[in-house]
Every structure is written in structure tokens, then in C-alpha cells.
């Protein structure tokens with residue numbers, strides 16, 4: 001496999017204006033492997049660009065098993081670790097979002113966990129994607145906020161988000177993830193996404209509280225390159241098909 005395949009794919013979304021779809025699987029939610037395999041099989045036709053695997057907590061040691069299951073059914077979709085901490089590491093993944101929580105001031109999540117896992121990463125072929133992770137206030141307390149013990153960026157202060165993102169860019173971060181928090185009451189506002197994209201060309205992932213196609217379209221129209229769907233995919237896997245149909249239509253009409 002091309003060692004930069006994921007980076008190139010993310011860059012091409014940002015360069016071409018094509019839109020991407022990522023499905024977030026929390027390994028803690030995978031308790032019944034047979035039901036999980038059935039869910040994967042039901043999604044073989046959905047045009048999912050990336051599968052993210054991770055969570056704020058680790059309650060079971062099943063990361064390898066979950067990735068093996070994904071690979072056995074959806075072998076062509078890159079699997080990226082979306083780590084809450086350095087424990088969430090598997091050589092079976094294709095890449096890792098090497099998150100630095102730049103909206104916060106917790107050194108362990110800016111550089112600490114990274115030092116712990118870097119020597120292991122150096123021994124693998126995982127693609128490492130240096131990513132500025134910005135937690136945005138989604139109207140409720142998220143697991144990320146609690147676990148990280150950090151304050152989210154205010155949702156109505158684009159200038160604070162932009163200063164943070166620019167600092168991340170100048171530090172060399174190449175990808176950005178605007179996160180309202182899993183299950184956010186309000187997703188990241190379009191105004192923040194627009195403000196980011198007006199000033200920064202880097203690929204932008206947006207997630208947290210995107211529950212329906214309307215919310216996803218709003219994020220795309222504002223400039224999100226990739227949207228991340230977690231909870232809503234678990235309660236309604238049909239949403240991934242709906243987004244897929246929408247993407248197929250816009251990809252055809254832009255050709």
C-alpha cells in the first residue's frame with residue numbers, strides 16, 4: 001500500500017472540494033462481535049472513506065479484534081486510530097490521527113501521550129497524521145472535555161478558534177479536527193468552519209452531534225472536507241447510506 005495514501009486522500013478532499021465521510025466506531029460499544037459483523041456487512045455498499053476507531057475511555061481490550069473484524073468485511077477502507085490516549089494503539093490499523101489537543105492546555109494531551117507511543121509507532125508502517133484537535137463548546141459537557149480536563153473553545157468566538165488553528169499550523173500540524181464532542185447538543189457552527197476555511201487550506205474534519213443529513217450538508221457547505229459520524233451511525237446506520245447517496249449525487253454533478 002502507498003505509505004502516504006491516507007495523507008494524499010485527505011489532501012485531495014481539501015484541494016478538489018470533494019467531500020469525505022468517516023465513520024467513528026468506539027471499540028467499547030462493540031460487545032457482540034456477530035452483531036458487529038452484520039452491521040459491517042450491511043454497510044459494504046456505503047461510500048465510507050475512512051473508519052475511525054477510538055474513544056475517550058478504554059473499558060475493554062478489544063481494539064485488535066475490532067480492527068480485524070472491520071478488515072475482514074470492509075478491507076478497502078482505511079482504518080485510522082482516533083486515540084483518547086496512548087493505550088489505544090494497534091498495528092492492524094492503517095494510520096493514526098496523531099492528535100494534539102490544541103484547544104486545551106493539558107500538556108499530556110499536547111505532547112505527553114505522544115512521547116509514550118512514538119517509539120512504538122516508529123516500528124510500524126502506520127501512517128501518522130499530525131492533527132490539531134480543537135474541542136468546540138457543543139452546549140453540553142462532552143466526554144472529551146471531562147477526560148481531558150480542558151475547556152472547549154467558545155462556539156461564538158471564531159477569532160479564538162482561528163488563532164488556535166493558526167498556531168497549530170505554524171507548529172507544523174497538517175490536519176485539523178473540529179470536534180463538538182460525541183453526542184453534542186449543537187454541532188460545530190457553520191460560522192466556525194467557514195472562518196477556518198477562509199484562512200487555512202489544510203484538510204478539515206468536523207464531528208460531534210451530526211445527527212441527520214441536514215446537519216451534515218450544513219457542515220459540508222460551510223467547508224468541512226470530511227464529516228465524522230459516530231452515535232448517529234450506531235442508532236441509525238441508514239444515515240451513512242443517506243450521506244453516501246448525497247455524496248454520489250454531488251460527485252456525479254461535479255464531473
Ligand SMILES: CC(C)=CCC/C(C)=C/CC/C(C)=C/CC/C(C)=C/COP(=O)(O)OP(=O)(O)O
Nearest residue numbers: 054055056082084085086099101109113143182
Ligand atoms: C496521539 C496520542 C496517542 C494520543 C493523543 C490523545 C489526545 C490528544 C486526546 C485528546 C482528548 C481525548 C480524550 C480525545 C478522545 C477523542 C475520541 C476518541 C472521541 C470519541 O468519542 P467519545 O468521547 O469516546 O464519545 P462517547 O462519550 O460518546 O463514548
Ligand SMILES: O=P(O)(O)OC[C@@H](O)CO
Nearest residue numbers: 182183207208209230231
Ligand atoms: O458521536 P458523534 O456525536 O457523531 O461524534 C463523532 C465524533 O466527532 C466524536 O469524537
Ligand SMILES: [Mg+2]
Nearest residue numbers: 026055056057
Ligand atoms: Mg466513547
